[in-house]
Amino acid sequence: MGMWAMKLPSADTVVVKRTLSTVTEHPEGLPGTNESPDYTEHRKNFWASVKPAHFGVKLASRSLMVLVCFLFTGVFIGLLGHFSFGRSLLLKYPEFFTLGLFRKKGPTEEEVESASFKMWFVGRGFSDVAHASERGSKPDKEIITKVSGPEVGYITTPIVLVQCALVLLSQRGNLPKGGVYTPAAVFGPTDLQRRLQENGLSFEVLSTRPLGSG
Incomplete structure (x- = not known):
């Protein structure tokens, strides 16, 4: 990607780990209080596609001086x-x-309107279960995705909060009864991503490629 990067202490890492811990305890996700049979099947299929992961956050820039x-x-x-x-x-x-x-x-206002954010996610993993279960095997597949949108604090954050609230209002029966959960554990199977895309955020798969055995 042609960028310098350094590890960034971030609460995001803790939140993702908490989500994966919840999925480990509830492989089919958290059942809703009054969900429909169709949504139950959708929820189970959604969480079946989520695999264990090691997650970390890095700050990236094309300029080394910015990182310094x-x-x-x-x-x-x-x-x-x-x-x-x-x-x-x-x-x-x-x-x-x-x-x-x-x-x-x-x-x-001009600074807010002209600002934007971009986040890249670089994932490395296994193309199939058989390869992953082999002793000493290394990841053989890489995927790079990107999330982008308008200024993150004053524009994107309110968009996300409002859309989460609308999901809570319109789909309450499909959501867990209550408790302390991460956003992904609650909103993962919902249509939140579609709602965000319709309101200015972008989710893209940039590339998928095999990794060399060396």
Whole structure:
């Protein structure tokens, strides 16, 4: 993909692991409170297609200097955040200590309208169960997907929240009774992805290719 990348400590990793843990405990997914027979079959088929995975998040950029800036910003925040005086400095001068990444004033409307986000997902795995079960076998298939959309904080986040709320209102019987679950565990089999695509987000499969045995 022609980019520099570094591992990023992220809550996303914990959430994905929690989802996979839920799937391990409930291989057919979480049953709805009053789901139809058709949806029950759909839910089971959906979760049957989900396989165990190791997941991690990386920050990527075509410029190495951008990653260096992010790295030093993280170090500054981490060190100063340990002390009350340091936290006071961060709150008073966020723009200085984050090299302009954060500031007291929010973005302008023009900045929000011109912004966008892109997330790439690079997955490596096995083309069939037989190969995966062989001792010492290595992944032989790679797939790259991309999720993109408008500015992530002020535009995309409200879109996602509103569509999740609409699913809750219109499909309550197909959803679990309640509890502390990850979004994927609840909304995975629903039509949430279609709703998001209809409201400005894009989900693409960029490439699928075999991996060499070497």
